[in-house]
Amino acid sequence: MAFEALGELLDETLELPIAGRLYTVPAPSAEIGLRTQAIVHAAAVAADGGRVDDQVLGDAAERDLYAELLGPAHEQMVADGVPWPALKHAAITAMVWVAQDKAAAERYWNAAGDPSRLAPNRAARRQSGAASSTKSRGSTSGTSTRPAPDRAKPKGNKKRR
Structure with a gap:
């Protein structure tokens, strides 16, 4: 089995209707x-109260990143107002x-x-049925759910020694 060309396996575009x-x-x-990964990581660190390099999360870096991420679509969007x-x-x-x-981007x-x-x-x-389709977990207490034997009935003719 050989590796297929990656370009044929990945969907390398987003189609955004505006x-x-x-x-x-x-x-x-x-x-x-x-760089995007670094910015996302830095934003998460900042959100958790950590210290982050201001250049990584600066407004100018953000504007540049927007243009770089959108590529030619950025220029088209600006031209279209x-x-x-x-x-x-x-x-x-x-x-x-x-x-x-891509799935996370679509949800966003x-x-x-x-x-x-x-x-x-x-x-x-x-409404979607998700709540009812989840099976409940069994007990983890280690106790049995079998009923206790009925001790009132005699058990055959067994003699005690």
């Missing part, structure tokens, strides 16, 4: 991908794609970046 137009975001270079919130959402979606995967995009919309609420899980 205001009736479809923008194609190509996969970033390895350098941009690695796409509003900043939409461009930023597209760029962060691309960042999620690079840092995680469809949730409009709202964390509360990323995970379904309890009612939605019940």
